[in-house]
Amino acid sequence: MTISFDKLNLNPQLVDGLNKGGIKVPTDIQAKAIPLALENKDIIGQSQTGSGKTLAYLLPIFQKINSEKREMQAIILAPTHELAMQIDREIKLLATNSEIPVTSTPIIGEVNVKRQIEKLKEKPHIIVGSTGRIFELIKMKKISAHTIKTIVIDEGDRLLDQNNLTRVKDVIKTTMRDRQLMTFSATINNRTLDIAKGLMKDPEIITIEDKVQVNENINHLYLTCEQRDKIEVLRKLIAATKPKRGIIFINKPDEVEIATSKLQYHHINAYGIYGNASKEERKKALDGFRSGKFQLLVASDLAARGLDVKEVTHIFNLDLPQDSKEYIHRAGRTGRAGSLGTTISIATEKEVSLLKRYEKDLNIKIIGKSIYKGNLIDSNESNKATNKKRDNNSKKFK
Numbered sequence: 001m002t003i004s005f006d007k008l009n010l011n012p013q014l015v016d017g018l019n020k021g022g023i024k025v026p027t028d029i030q031a032k033a034i035p036l037a038l039e040n041k042d043i044i045g046q047s048q049t050g051s052g053k054t055l056a057y058l059l060p061i062f063q064k065i066n067s068e069k070r071e072m073q074a075i076i077l078a079p080t081h082e083l084a085m086q087i088d089r090e091i092k093l094l095a096t097n098s099e100i101p102v103t104s105t106p107i108i109g110e111v112n113v114k115r116q117i118e119k120l121k122e123k124p125h126i127i128v129g130s131t132g133r134i135f136e137l138i139k140m141k142k143i144s145a146h147t148i149k150t151i152v153i154d155e156g157d158r159l160l161d162q163n164n165l166t167r168v169k170d171v172i173k174t175t176m177r178d179r180q181l182m183t184f185s186a187t188i189n190n191r192t193l194d195i196a197k198g199l200m201k202d203p204e205i206i207t208i209e210d211k212v213q214v215n216e217n218i219n220h221l222y223l224t225c226e227q228r229d230k231i232e233v234l235r236k237l238i239a240a241t242k243p244k245r246g247i248i249f250i251n252k253p254d255e256v257e258i259a260t261s262k263l264q265y266h267h268i269n270a271y272g273i274y275g276n277a278s279k280e281e282r283k284k285a286l287d288g289f290r291s292g293k294f295q296l297l298v299a300s301d302l303a304a305r306g307l308d309v310k311e312v313t314h315i316f317n318l319d320l321p322q323d324s325k326e327y328i329h330r331a332g333r334t335g336r337a338g339s340l341g342t343t344i345s346i347a348t349e350k351e352v353s354l355l356k357r358y359e360k361d362l363n364i365k366i367i368g369k370s371i372y373k374g375n376l377i378d379s380n381e382s383n384k385a386t387n388k389k390r391d392n393n394s395k396k397f398k
Helices: 012-020 028-038 053-064 081-098 113-120 131-139 165-173 190-199 227-241 253-265 279-291 324-331 352-362 379-396
Strands: 043-046 074-077 104-107 126-129 150-154 180-185 204-207 218-224 246-249 270-273 296-299 314-317 341-347 367-372 375-378
Touching (some): 028 204, 043 190, 081 104, 081 279, 113 131, 131 165, 150 165, 180 190, 218 352, 227 253, 227 314, 227 341, 227 375, 314 324, 367 379
Parallel strands (some): 043 180, 074 126, 074 150, 150 180, 218 341, 218 367, 314 341
Antiparallel strands (some): 367 375
């Protein structure tokens, strides 16, 4: 039986706000996490990408915040600047739609700290951002840790790893002992689970089975070529399909810039998110892509993690992901909200076996295509055209 948001003890204003945003029914992670979070329980939640984890913690935070008080009441830690900005946008949208005056500000590194201090003088209810800069501002007494009631560790598999754990602990230690602690992630291994348990008091562990949900609104296609010809095939593919908004996935982050430059050389409206780009460049890429200024975004899985952009019509796999789950995560960025989407993979002959594995694991059909006279046609039609051309040439020489 499908449960509704008003059965989760949520404020009617929040439910109305969700309805305005077209969100009618809670996902599994939301249905299980929200009641526990409202009871102030510590939570470790695991649920697949795109399952609504952000709202699973934002809705209880909104309900518990005393918006009449001008004080900081929640901290949300995020591993990337893009994810922090995305969460902040979701907070602001929820506040607008629900007409609940909850305020927030993003606090991330590589940004003028004086400007951030000015924003913090307004005492936003929710601070969302990177652990390093947040801890720095706590030490400077610009973030009042003693008033924080809830801390969320988003993408816990990354923030609780050996590179980030110390800073996360530093932030937690500055807050009162009775504060609530929640972490959510698409994947949580045993090590991460043990670390999270060690930080919390009697945590509730929620694991949503990773059901591979294949969106029937997505067409799955592929073309084959030599490795050295992939960019040229992609260029022709873009001309043939004319995507309104597309994401091009590349496996190695250091090759994103190279691919982007090659596409731009051919006057293709593409922009890349790559590892060594400045924060300003990354923001420019994402803002430009969202607004439609850039038609195509070139990214690795890491750079695109947590990225949620509406009206993506095409996904292009210039490199194939190594497993079926990653394939469907990429594909799932198109065909949203009932719209149609297309995922096209460019594979070498050796990589076709990977495509066959995706088909088997996901119970989908990935249809072979070719480009003929600037149009995308079925591979068998291409073979007929090639044979016809060969026959005509043969007749000329008889």
